Amino acid sequence: MRIVACVKHVLRYMSYDSSGRRADRASVPGTINSNDRVAISRALALKSSGGELVCLSMGPPAAEESLLETLAMGADRAVLLCDRALAEADTLATAYPLSLAVKKIGGADLVICGSRSSDSDTGHVAPQLAEMLDLPYLSYVTSFSVEERVVRAERTVDGFVEEIEADLPAVLSVSHHISERDYPSLAGINRAFSSGSVEKWSAADIGADPERVGRKGSPTWVNRIITPEKQRVATIIEDDRTQETARRVLDFLKSRNIMIRDKVRARRDVDTFEL
Amino acid sequence: MIHSNCNGIWIFGDHRNYFQDRVTLQLIARAKELAEVVHTYVGVVLLGWEVDEYVLEYTAHGADKIFLVEDERLRDYSSDLFTAIIADLVREFCPEIFLISGSDFGREIAPRIGARLLTGVSSDCIALQMDDDGNLVQISPAFDGNALAEIRTERTFPQIATVRPGVFTERKHDYRGEAELVRVKPDLSRYREKVRVRSSRKADAPASGLERAECVVCLGKGAARKDQMRKLQDLADLLQAEVGCTRPLVEEGKMDHDRLIGQTGKCVRPELLLVAGASGAVQFTAAIQTSRCIVAVNKDPGAAIFKYCDIGIVGDAASFAGRLAKELKE
Amino acid sequence: MDLTYTAKQRKIKETVRDFAEAEISHENEDGVLTKELMAKMGRLSLFGLQIPEEYGGAALDSVSAALCVEEISRVSASAGLCVSVHNSVSALPLLVHGTDAQKKKYLPDLASGRTIGAFCLTEPNAGSDASSIETRAVRDGDGCFVLNGQKAYVTNGGIAGTCLIFAKTGAGAKASMSVLIAEWGVKGFTRGALEDMCGMRGNPVCSLFFSDAVIPEANLLGKEGAGFRVAMTALDAGRIGIGAQGVGIAQAALDAALKYSGERVQFGKPLSAQQTIQNYLADMATNIEASRMLVFRAASLKDAGKPFTKQAAMAKYFATKTAMEATTLAIQVHGAYGYSKGYLVERYFRDAKVTEIYEGANEIQRLVIARSLLEEQGRTCL
Numbered sequence: 001m002r003i004v005a006c007v008k009h010v011l012r013y014m015s016y017d018s019s020g021r022r023a024d025r026a027s028v029p030g031t032i033n034s035n036d037r038v039a040i041s042r043a044l045a046l047k048s049s050g051g052e053l054v055c056l057s058m059g060p061p062a063a064e065e066s067l068l069e070t071l072a073m074g075a076d077r078a079v080l081l082c083d084r085a086l087a088e089a090d091t092l093a094t095a096y097p098l099s100l101a102v103k104k105i106g107g108a109d110l111v112i113c114g115s116r117s118s119d120s121d122t123g124h125v126a127p128q129l130a131e132m133l134d135l136p137y138l139s140y141v142t143s144f145s146v147e148e149r150v151v152r153a154e155r156t157v158d159g160f161v162e163e164i165e166a167d168l169p170a171v172l173s174v175s176h177h178i179s180e181r182d183y184p185s186l187a188g189i190n191r192a193f194s195s196g197s198v199e200k201w202s203a204a205d206i207g208a209d210p211e212r213v214g215r216k217g218s219p220t221w222v223n224r225i226i227t228p229e230k231q232r233v234a235t236i237i238e239d240d241r242t243q244e245t246a247r248r249v250l251d252f253l254k255s256r257n258i259m260i261r262d263k264v265r266a267r268r269d270v271d272t273f274e275l
Numbered sequence: 276m277i278h279s280n281c282n283g284i285w286i287f288g289d290h291r292n293y294f295q296d297r298v299t300l301q302l303i304a305r306a307k308e309l310a311e312v313v314h315t316y317v318g319v320v321l322l323g324w325e326v327d328e329y330v331l332e333y334t335a336h337g338a339d340k341i342f343l344v345e346d347e348r349l350r351d352y353s354s355d356l357f358t359a360i361i362a363d364l365v366r367e368f369c370p371e372i373f374l375i376s377g378s379d380f381g382r383e384i385a386p387r388i389g390a391r392l393l394t395g396v397s398s399d400c401i402a403l404q405m406d407d408d409g410n411l412v413q414i415s416p417a418f419d420g421n422a423l424a425e426i427r428t429e430r431t432f433p434q435i436a437t438v439r440p441g442v443f444t445e446r447k448h449d450y451r452g453e454a455e456l457v458r459v460k461p462d463l464s465r466y467r468e469k470v471r472v473r474s475s476r477k478a479d480a481p482a483s484g485l486e487r488a489e490c491v492v493c494l495g496k497g498a499a500r501k502d503q504m505r506k507l508q509d510l511a512d513l514l515q516a517e518v519g520c521t522r523p524l525v526e527e528g529k530m531d532h533d534r535l536i537g538q539t540g541k542c543v544r545p546e547l548l549l550v551a552g553a554s555g556a557v558q559f560t561a562a563i564q565t566s567r568c569i570v571a572v573n574k575d576p577g578a579a580i581f582k583y584c585d586i587g588i589v590g591d592a593a594s595f596a597g598r599l600a601k602e603l604k605e
Numbered sequence: 606m607d608l609t610y611t612a613k614q615r616k617i618k619e620t621v622r623d624f625a626e627a628e629i630s631h632e633n634e635d636g637v638l639t640k641e642l643m644a645k646m647g648r649l650s651l652f653g654l655q656i657p658e659e660y661g662g663a664a665l666d667s668v669s670a671a672l673c674v675e676e677i678s679r680v681s682a683s684a685g686l687c688v689s690v691h692n693s694v695s696a697l698p699l700l701v702h703g704t705d706a707q708k709k710k711y712l713p714d715l716a717s718g719r720t721i722g723a724f725c726l727t728e729p730n731a732g733s734d735a736s737s738i739e740t741r742a743v744r745d746g747d748g749c750f751v752l753n754g755q756k757a758y759v760t761n762g763g764i765a766g767t768c769l770i771f772a773k774t775g776a777g778a779k780a781s782m783s784v785l786i787a788e789w790g791v792k793g794f795t796r797g798a799l800e801d802m803c804g805m806r807g808n809p810v811c812s813l814f815f816s817d818a819v820i821p822e823a824n825l826l827g828k829e830g831a832g833f834r835v836a837m838t839a840l841d842a843g844r845i846g847i848g849a850q851g852v853g854i855a856q857a858a859l860d861a862a863l864k865y866s867g868e869r870v871q872f873g874k875p876l877s878a879q880q881t882i883q884n885y886l887a888d889m890a891t892n893i894e895a896s897r898m899l900v901f902r903a904a905s906l907k908d909a910g911k912p913f914t915k916q917a918a919m920a921k922y923f924a925t926k927t928a929m930e931a932t933t934l935a936i937q938v939h940g941a942y943g944y945s946k947g948y949l950v951e952r953y954f955r956d957a958k959v960t961e962i963y964e965g966a967n968e969i970q971r972l973v974i975a976r977s978l979l980e981e982q983g984r985t986c987l
Contacts (some may be wrong), residue, residue, distance in 0.1 A: 006666065012619075029615070029619070031619060065612055065615075065616060068612070068616070069616060069620075086517045090395065091386065091396070092389065092390060092395070092396075095390065116539075118418070119417060119418055120417055120424075121399065121415075121416065121417060122396075122397070122398035122399075122415075123382055123386070123398060124385075124386035124389070124396060124398060127383055127386045127387045127390070128386050128387070128389070128390040129366065129847060130387070131386075131387050131390035131391060132390060134471035135354075135469070136470045137354070137383075137387070137469070138285060138470055139354070139379075139383045140379055140383075152473075156478060157379040157380060158291065158292055158378045158380055159292060159477060159478050160475050160476065161475070161476055161477075162472060162473075162474065162476075163472075163473040163474045163475075164470050164471065164472050164473060165470070165471050165473055166470045166471065173459070174537060179526065181623075181627060182310075183620055183623070183624050183648075183649055184620060185648065185649055185650045186617060186620070186621075186651070186654065186663040186669075187650045187652040187653070187658060187661075187662065187663035189613065189616075189617055189663075190663055190664055190665055190669075191613055193613035193616060194613065212367055217392050218395075219389075219393070219395030219428050219429070219430060220395035220396070220397060220425065220426050220427070220428050221427055221428075221429055222424045222425065222426050223425045223426070224424075224425050225417065225422050225424055225425070226414075226422060226423045226424075226425060227423075228420050230586065232582075232584060232585050233571070233582060234571075234581055234582065234583075234584050234586065234587050235585070235586045235587070236382060236384045236576075236586075236587040236589065237586070237587070237588055237589070238588075238589050238590065239572075239589060239590025239591070239594070241590065241594065243598055243602055245595065246595065246598040246599040246601070247602060249330060249570060249586060249588065249599065250599075250602060250603075252585075252586050253547070253570070253586075256568050256585065258546060258547050258567075258568055260406070260514060260547065260603065261602075261603060263514075264513055264603045267515070575871050575946060575947075576868075576869065576942075577864070577865050577868035578868075579868070
C-alpha cells in the first residue's frame with residue numbers, strides 16, 4: 001500500500017519583507033504545518049500494517065528541512081517540488097503540480113493531507129488535489145481505517161456526525177480540530193539529518209504546463225497583507241475587591257449605551273409579573 | 276472560466292442547519308449591497324428535496340432569483356453531487372461572483388467547484404468590497420489570524436469566496452418580496468457519487484448560538500476551576516448570555532468544542548463580551564474583534580487582552596463576576 | 606570553527622522546544638514529572654541522548670545533547686535536571702566504563718527511560734570532600750559485596766532504578782573508592798522521604814540507605830578502586846549538562862523579563878523604554894550568550910576527544926552564576942508581581958540557586974579551573 005502525505009513547510013511566526021506583502025522567508029525559521037503533522041502520524045499508524053509512506057511538499061529550498069523531519073518521523077521517501085517557476089502560486093497552482101508529482105511517484109492508494117495551514121489557512125489544496133486526480137475526497141476526517149481497498153472514516157461536519165467510505169485510491173484530509181501532536185524521536189532526527197536524503201524535482205521533471213503554475217497559473221492574487229490595527233483604547237482599572245468596582249463597570253457600560261442593569265431589572269419584573 | 280459576459284452574484288443556499296445557521300441570509304444581504312455597485316441581480320442556488328420553505332425565506336430576505344434543483348436524491352447533502360451540479364449550473368448561467376457559506380460543507384465544495392472551473396476561490400472572508408474595476412476585493416485572515424490578506428480574482432469567473440458566518444447582518448424579512456424562480460432539472464444519472472455516506476446524524480449536543488448571541492461570556496484558563504466556572508455561569512444566566520471559552524478549556528475537557536471561540540472555533544460579535552481570565556492570545560482576539568464592547572478581567576496586568584478591550588479590570592475574574600451579579604440582582 | 610547551529614541541531618532544538626512548551630506543565634512545580642510525561646520523554650529519546658543506537662539511544666553529539674537539556678530546563682529546571690543527571694552521570698559512566706555484559710543489561714532500559722538512573726556520591730558527611738565518604742562495600746567471599754551506608758540528596762533518588770553507588774572498598778592502606786551498580790528492589794536498599802527543598806522541587810530528591818545490601822561482583826563498574834576515575838568521567842560530562850541547565854533557566858528568566866517589560870506601563874511608557882531596564886536585559890542576554898558558548902565549547906572539545914575538564918568547569922561555574930543573576934534581575938524587573946507565586950520568575954530564582962551548589966559547588970569548579978591553569982603552566986599543584 002502506498003500512502004502519499006502532502007506536507008506544507010510554514011514559517012514559525014509571521015514576518016514581512018519590504019513590500020509589506022509577502023512573508024520574509026529568508027530570516028524566519030520554518031517547520032511542518034501542525035495539521036500536516038497529524039496527517040503524517042495517521043499515515044504512519046496506517047503504514048505500520050505494511051506499506052510505504054512518501055511525503056510530498058511544494059516549497060522553497062528551506063522546505064528540505066521539513067521533509068528531512070518527515071523521514072525522521074518514519075517516512076520512507078521524501079520529495080520536494082522546488083522551482084522558481086512554481087513559486088508565488090495560489091492553491092489551484094499548487095494542487096496542479098502536486099497532482100503531477102503524485103502521478104510521477106507512481107500513484108498512491110491513499111493521499112492524505114491536513115485540512116488547514118497555519119499561514120494561508122484556505123483549506124483548498126486537498127479538495128483541489130482530489131479534483132485534479134479525479135479521486136474520491138473524504139474531508140475533515142477524525143479517524144479512519146482501510147480494509148480490502150475501502151477506506152472508512154468518521155467525521156463531524158456542521159454538527160452532523162457521519163460515517164463515510166470510498167474505494168481506494170482516494171484523497172483524505174484530517175480535521176484541523178485535532179490538536180494532538182507527535183514528535184520525531186531524536187534518534188530519528190539524528191539519522192535523517194545525517195544520512196537521509198530528499199528528492200528534489202523541478203517543474204520540468206513533473207512535466208508541468210507553464211501556464212498553469214506559478215503566478216501565471218494562479219487566478220487569485222494577494223494584493224497586500226494588512227495587520228489589523230487596534231481599534232480600541234482601553235480603560236484599565238484595578239479591582240478593589242468591593243462592589244464599587246462592579247458599579248464602576250456598570251457605569252462605564254451605561255456610558256457606552258449598554259444598559260444591562262436595566263435589562264436584567266426588566267426581565268425580573270416580567271418574571272415576577274407572570275407569577 | 277475566462278468569460279466577460281458574466282452576470283449576477285450567486286449565493287449557495289446552505290440550508291441544512293437553518294434556522295440557527297443563517298449565513299445564507301447574511302450573504303444575500305451583503306450581495307444586495309454589492310449588486311447595486313455593479314448593477315446586477317442576486318441569485319440563490321438551492322439544491323435539495325421539499326425545499327419550498329427555503330425558497331420563501333430566501334425571497335423574503337432579498338433574493339432576486341432562485342435557481343432551484345429539486346430531486347429526492349438531493350435530500351441529503353452530497354459533496355460529489357452538489358459540486359458537479361453547481362459547476363454545470365455556473366457554466367450554464369455564468370454568474371460573475373459566487374459567495375458560499377463558510378460552513379464545513381461550503382468550504383469543501385467551494386474549492387472543488389473552483390478547481391473544476393479553473394477559477395479563483397478565497398476562503399473564510401471577513402469582508403467583501405467592490406473595487407473601481409468591478410472586481411470583488413476579498414479580505415481573509417492569514418497567519419493564524421495575525422493578519423488579513425486582501426485577495427482578488429483578476430482574470431477568471433466566477434470570483435468565488437467562502438465567507439465566515441456572523442460577519443454580515445441579514446436584512447429584515449419582507450414576505451411581500453418576489454423572486455424569479457428558475458427550475459433546473461439536470462440528468463442526475465450523469466453524476467457519480469464517489470464518497471458513500473453510510474450514516475449521518477445530527478450531533479446530540481445542541482449547537483451553541485455563540486455566533487448570533489448578543490451577549491457572550493468567555494472563560495479562559497484563569498476561570499477554569501469548578502467554583503470559578505460556576506460563578507461565571509451564574510452571571511451568564513443573569514445576563515442571558517451564551518458561554519464560550521478559549522482553547523485550554525476545550526483541551527482539558529471542561530467545555531465542548533462547539534464553545535470554542537478562536538481561530539479554529541467560533542467568531543463572535545455580540546453587543547457585550549465579557550472575557551474572564553483569558554490572556555488574549557492572538558488566535559482568540561482575532562475572533563472577537565467585531566464585538567461592540569469588550570470587558571476583560573485578568574489577574575495579570577500585562578495580559579495582551581488589555582490591549583483589545585474597552586474596559587479592563589485587573590483582578591480575579593470569578594470574584595469580579597460574583598460581585599457584578601450581586602450588583603445586578605439588587 | 607563554525608559557531609552556528611547545523612540543520613540537525615536546529616531541528617533538535619526546535620523539536621525539544623516544541624515538546625517542552627506543549628507537554629511539560631509550566632505551573633505544576635512539585636508534580637511536574639508525571640508518569641505520562643516520563644513516558645513521552647522516553648519516546649522522544651530524551652533518556653538516551655548519547656547512548657549508541659545499538660542500545661536504543663539517539664547517539665547525539667554533545668552539543669545537541671546540551672541543547673536538549675537547555676530546552677527542557679527552560680520550561681522546567683526539575684525535568685532538565687532529571688534528564689541531565691540520568692544521561693551524563695548515570696548512563697554515560699556505564700557506557701564508558703561498563704563491561705559488555707553490563708552495557709547490554711542496563712543501557713537499553715536506561716535509553717528508553719524504562720529505568721531512570723542516579724549517581725550516588727554525596728553523603729551527610731561528605732559533600733565537596735568526596736574522598737571522605739563512609740559507605741562501605743565488603744566482599745563476602747561468595748562473589749558479592751555487602752553494602753552499608755547512606756547517600757544523601759540523590760537527584761532522581763525517588764524514582765531511580767539503576768544507581769551508581771560510590772563506596773569504600775578494601776581496608777587500611779589498600780582502601781580505595783569503587784563504584785557498584787545497585788538495582789532498586791535489592792533487599793536492604795531503601796529510600797528516605799523526598800526532600801522538601803527551596804527549589805528544583807519537581808525532582809524527586811531523597812536519601813538512599815543500604816543495610817547489608819548484597820550486590821554481585823559483576824556489578825562493579827570498572828575495576829575495584831576505579832571509583833575516582835569513574836567520578837571524573839561522570840562529573841566532567843555532568844558539568845556540561847548543568848551548564849546547559851543554567852543556560853535554560855537563565856533564558857526563561859530573560860524571556861519573562863522581556864515580555865513583562867514590554868507590556869507593563871509606568872510613567873506613561875513600557876518598562877522596556879527605560880534605560881535601566883534595557884541595561885538589565887542587555888546584561889542578562891550577554892551573559893546567557895557567553896554561558897551558552899562556554900557550554901558548546903566544552904561539548905565540542907569532548908566530542909573531539911580532547912581534554913575538556915577546565916572548560917566544563919568554566920561552563921558550569923559561569924552558566925549557573927548567570928542563572929542566579931538573571932533570575933534575580935528578572936524578579937526585579939517584575940517588581941512586586943515577580944515576588945508573588947502568581948508569576949513564574951520566583952520559581953526560576955529558587956531553581957537557579959541550587960545549580961551553584963550541586964554537581965560540584967562553584968567553589969570547587971574554581972579550584973578545578975585554577976588547578977588546570979597551574980598544571981598547564983608546568984607546575985604541580987598543591
